[in-house]
Amino acid sequence: MNRPLSAEGFEAQASSRAQNSALLNIRSVAKTFGKHAVLHNISLDVAEGEFLTILGESGSGKTTLLRIIAGFEHATSGEVWMGGERLDLLPPYKRRVNTVFQNYALFPHLSVEENVAYGPRVAKTPAGEIRTRVDEALAKVRMQQYAKYLPSTISGGQQQRVALARALVNRPRLLLLDEPLSALDANLRRQMQIELKTLQREVGITFIFVTHDQEEAMVMSDRIALLHAGELEQVAAPAEIYSRPATAYAAQFIGHTNLLEGEVQAGVARCQDLSWQVKLPDGPVSFSLRPECIRLAHAVSAQNAVYFRARVVDYAFHGASELVRVEASHGHTMTVRTSSHGKLRGEAELEFDPADAVPVRRPK
Amino acid sequence: MFSRAYKLAISLPPLAWVAIFLLVPYGLMFAYSFWSVSSAQNIVHSLSFANYAELLSHRVYRQTLLRSAWIAARVTVLSLLLGYPLAYLLSFHAVRKKNVLYQLVIIPLWVSYLVRAYAWKTILGTDGVLNTVLQFAHVASHPLGFLLYSPFAVVLTLTHIYTPFAFLPIYASLEHISRSLIEASNDLGASRVQTFRRVILPLSLPGVLAGATFAFVLSFGDFLAPLLLGGPSGIMISNIVVNLFGASYRWPLGAAISFCMLSLVLLLLWISGRLEKRWAYS
Amino acid sequence: MGLLVNAITYNRAPKLLAAYAALVFAFLYLPIVVLIVYSFNGHGVGGFPPRDLTLDWYRQLFTDDAIWASVVNSLVVAIASVCIALALGIPAGLALDRANFPGKGIFRRLVLLPLVLPGIITGLSLLLLFREADVRLSLVTVILGHGTALISIATTEVFAGLQKLDRAHEEASLDLGATYWQTFWRVTLPNLKLSIIGAALLIFTLSMDEIAVSFFLIGRDNTLPLEIWGRLRRGITPEINAISTLIFVFSLLAIIVWYRLRMRAEAVDNELLV
Numbered sequence: 001m002n003r004p005l006s007a008e009g010f011e012a013q014a015s016s017r018a019q020n021s022a023l024l025n026i027r028s029v030a031k032t033f034g035k036h037a038v039l040h041n042i043s044l045d046v047a048e049g050e051f052l053t054i055l056g057e058s059g060s061g062k063t064t065l066l067r068i069i070a071g072f073e074h075a076t077s078g079e080v081w082m083g084g085e086r087l088d089l090l091p092p093y094k095r096r097v098n099t100v101f102q103n104y105a106l107f108p109h110l111s112v113e114e115n116v117a118y119g120p121r122v123a124k125t126p127a128g129e130i131r132t133r134v135d136e137a138l139a140k141v142r143m144q145q146y147a148k149y150l151p152s153t154i155s156g157g158q159q160q161r162v163a164l165a166r167a168l169v170n171r172p173r174l175l176l177l178d179e180p181l182s183a184l185d186a187n188l189r190r191q192m193q194i195e196l197k198t199l200q201r202e203v204g205i206t207f208i209f210v211t212h213d214q215e216e217a218m219v220m221s222d223r224i225a226l227l228h229a230g231e232l233e234q235v236a237a238p239a240e241i242y243s244r245p246a247t248a249y250a251a252q253f254i255g256h257t258n259l260l261e262g263e264v265q266a267g268v269a270r271c272q273d274l275s276w277q278v279k280l281p282d283g284p285v286s287f288s289l290r291p292e293c294i295r296l297a298h299a300v301s302a303q304n305a306v307y308f309r310a311r312v313v314d315y316a317f318h319g320a321s322e323l324v325r326v327e328a329s330h331g332h333t334m335t336v337r338t339s340s341h342g343k344l345r346g347e348a349e350l351e352f353d354p355a356d357a358v359p360v361r362r363p364k
Numbered sequence: 365m366f367s368r369a370y371k372l373a374i375s376l377p378p379l380a381w382v383a384i385f386l387l388v389p390y391g392l393m394f395a396y397s398f399w400s401v402s403s404a405q406n407i408v409h410s411l412s413f414a415n416y417a418e419l420l421s422h423r424v425y426r427q428t429l430l431r432s433a434w435i436a437a438r439v440t441v442l443s444l445l446l447g448y449p450l451a452y453l454l455s456f457h458a459v460r461k462k463n464v465l466y467q468l469v470i471i472p473l474w475v476s477y478l479v480r481a482y483a484w485k486t487i488l489g490t491d492g493v494l495n496t497v498l499q500f501a502h503v504a505s506h507p508l509g510f511l512l513y514s515p516f517a518v519v520l521t522l523t524h525i526y527t528p529f530a531f532l533p534i535y536a537s538l539e540h541i542s543r544s545l546i547e548a549s550n551d552l553g554a555s556r557v558q559t560f561r562r563v564i565l566p567l568s569l570p571g572v573l574a575g576a577t578f579a580f581v582l583s584f585g586d587f588l589a590p591l592l593l594g595g596p597s598g599i600m601i602s603n604i605v606v607n608l609f610g611a612s613y614r615w616p617l618g619a620a621i622s623f624c625m626l627s628l629v630l631l632l633l634w635i636s637g638r639l640e641k642r643w644a645y646s
Numbered sequence: 647m648g649l650l651v652n653a654i655t656y657n658r659a660p661k662l663l664a665a666y667a668a669l670v671f672a673f674l675y676l677p678i679v680v681l682i683v684y685s686f687n688g689h690g691v692g693g694f695p696p697r698d699l700t701l702d703w704y705r706q707l708f709t710d711d712a713i714w715a716s717v718v719n720s721l722v723v724a725i726a727s728v729c730i731a732l733a734l735g736i737p738a739g740l741a742l743d744r745a746n747f748p749g750k751g752i753f754r755r756l757v758l759l760p761l762v763l764p765g766i767i768t769g770l771s772l773l774l775l776f777r778e779a780d781v782r783l784s785l786v787t788v789i790l791g792h793g794t795a796l797i798s799i800a801t802t803e804v805f806a807g808l809q810k811l812d813r814a815h816e817e818a819s820l821d822l823g824a825t826y827w828q829t830f831w832r833v834t835l836p837n838l839k840l841s842i843i844g845a846a847l848l849i850f851t852l853s854m855d856e857i858a859v860s861f862f863l864i865g866r867d868n869t870l871p872l873e874i875w876g877r878l879r880r881g882i883t884p885e886i887n888a889i890s891t892l893i894f895v896f897s898l899l900a901i902i903v904w905y906r907l908r909m910r911a912e913a914v915d916n917e918l919l920v
Contacts (some may be wrong), residue, residue, distance in 0.1 A: 071821075091825075099817070102814070103812070105815050108815075
């Protein structure tokens with residue numbers, strides 16, 4: 001897969017799938033607008049048939065990266081390859097890459113049907129074939145009955161489907177989706193997430209999906225590429241990026257976490273007055289400890305568990321669980337997730353397994 | 365997202381056209397202003413400052429230039445005085461009929477400039493509409509001669525013509541003012557007049573400036589209204605140029621005057637552009 | 647006029663302001679009313695009140711070949727000017743929106759200059775050009791003059807239209823395999839339709855009424871304004887009132903058509919927002 005992301009001593013992420021049949025190779029791509037650097041030296045491979053999500057906050061450079069792949073922007077340096085051919089030198093209309101735009105960009109002067117037929121039509125496809133392909137594409141997104149409607153007369157969710165059909169009808173090798181769900185309300189959004197995922201499996205086309213919503217990224221992707229300030233923080237499967245975040249930023253951006261700052265000396269990590277054994281070189285260190293990894297200490301404590309006393313400061317109900325903010329005796333404020341509502345109040349004795357404290361790279 | 369070829373295709377034709385039909389002609393005008401006419405009525409292509417020397421030494425040019433500026437200044441002020449309240453009324457108080465009233469301001473622009481100027485002649489003449497009405501109402505005992513063939517007639521006609529031009533940018537700038545600013549001002553206790561003076565007027569200044577520039581520059585260079593209604597006392601600088609290019613065949617001198625006008629206008633546009641930038645708060 | 651005051655005061659405008667506005671409107675419309683009324687006046691252009699209403703001037707007008715020849719000339723000039731101004735103004739608007747080249751600022755000012763320059767300067771400088779290039783003055787030179795002066799209209803309208811156009815539409819078109827050329831015809835132009843029609847109408851009317859530039863570039867064939875000018879210089883000619891009234895009525899119809907068109911487009915826009 002990608003060049004090792006993690007710096008000294010951190011485990012490299014592995015994905016054998018990408019290694020075997022990469023469809024897209026992004027090689028050391030950088031982009032600057034004037035003096036402002038938007039992307040620094042991005043390298044990323046995307047496998048055939050993969051659902052990859054580029055996740056990042058606004059301003060992280062994720063849209064710019066997408067636009068470079070689509071051909072609307074030119075990288076300042078670096079190359080993009082697809083299927084063994086140089087992609088970044090082709091104009092957008094010669095790339096077998098299609099895009100679903102953030103606000104769909106349906107042509108307002110063309111009907112649903114004409115929008116979908118646009119690609120085949122400009123490619124001078126025979127009329128009969130256009131018809132069958134458009135019908136097929138509309139059927140796939142269940143929009144046949146709206147064929148004659150103008151985009152302005154259908155709902156957001158329907159426009160979303162038309163935009164998908166319009167892209168897929170061209171049989172791209174790669175489909176780019178630029179925050180396509182951000183304009184939908186929460187319910188429709190969840191429904192479309194599932195629909196999109198199912199559709200992707202059906203058509204077997206590689207999807208690169210851009211979003212700022214980490215939950216959406218977790219639900220939908222085979223892999224997540226986390227982008228921060230123009231750099232890739234981590235590229236990994238959702239479960240891995242959650243349980244083994246490579247950086248402090250990754251740990252904080254995806255889910256809740258407790259960041260413990262401390263120092264390693266002779267195989268012992270010390271964070272305030274907590275300490276445990278580690279196999280790390282000496283020096284300053286940060287650990288990510290997920291709230292659900294902290295539990296009430298039982299009489300029979302787990303072997304070598306790290307133990308501390310804390311006082312509950314605040315708590316918030318989260319449906320299946322409760323997030324409790326506690327102040328530990330050593331002065332740290334930590335967040336604890338518990339499934340037993342109301343049980344953790346007042347003073348309590350807590351513990352965690354040192355294996356759950358994941359060392360993470362800190363911001364430079 | 366656009367390729368080099370695309371950018372070249374959209375830029376080159378207009379660039380070439382503008383170079384040939386605007387840039388070169390202005391350059392020629394500048395060149396002509398240094399040439400002269402021989403006794404055989406040929407243009408002599410040799411450098412001389414005689415035209416500019418003549419402009420500086422004869423009072424008539426300076427006087428006419430000043431008169432033109434004075435007429436243009438009066439037209440500008442009057443157009444603003446007529447156009448601004450109209451724009452204000454339309455923008456802030458004519459909710460429903462806004463579009464219709466707006467069209468009503470524009471419609472006079474669709475009547476030929478010449479014909480409207482000529483209609484003023486009909487109105488202002490000694491046996492014209494105004495004089496007849498004034499005598500009928502016993503305001504005047506005999507026809508008032510100064511109405512027509514005077515700077516007054518020129519100012520009146522040009523004001524009539526440029527009021528809609530002054531109105532348009534003012535109206536546009538008033539329409540741009542967010543209504544929540546007006547509400548905020550009212551909310552903070554400002555009266556209608558205070559709101560106008562402290563919020564609306566300052567924010568509409570770019571529009572006023574654009575309207576004023578338009579009215580001043582265009583009336584400054586006008587030569588038709590003075591010819592039709594100005595009489596000898598209403599001659600403007602462009603009339604002199606027209607004469608030099610026509611009957612008297614002194615193109616180089618005419619070019620020198622036009623080039624001075626062009627420079628003056630460019631200077632005005634530049635100043636107004638600077639001011640506009642300063643007054644635009646967005 | 648009373649109706650007008652009513653229309654305004656209906657919306658609780660200050661009465662004084664409404665009255666003032668009514669006076670301004672009266673000032674704007676007085677010459678037009680005079681023009682129309684006197685086109686029916688039996689005693690020509692002089693005298694008040696108008697007497698002996700007649701259609702004589704209209705009858706005289708219809709047999710006046712010189713006027714109609716000049717109308718045809720003006721139509722030819724106006725249509726040709728629309729073509730030139732659009733052919734150059736549309737790319738110029740696109741270029742200002744999306745191309746970067748050295749001297750772009752100067753180019754922008756230069757294109758827009760004839761709009762704010764007294765016509766005499768544009769006309770004279772072009773006269774010098776044609777003289778130096780040994781081009782005989784004719785309707786062609788007038789067309790070149792009008793076309794050049796009015797590029798600014800097409801440029802500003804198209805540029806304004808492009809600001810409202812979502813760039814993503816063109817990107818979507820390229821993304822779907824359309825070349826730049828196909829994208830221009832299938833997406834860019836259709837979305838600029840209103841701006842272009844608006845510009846064409848404006849250019850057409852401005853050209854029909856243009857006199858300062860034509861004044862210097864005209865050959866033997868007169869345009870309508872120059873024909874009128876010639877007659878006004880000679881003296882009293884009531885049929886001028888008649889032809890002006892006719893043009894006014896046609897213009898009014900054109901405005902109404904344009905207005906309707908715009909309203910319908912805005913209605914579609916509003917639907918989009920809902």
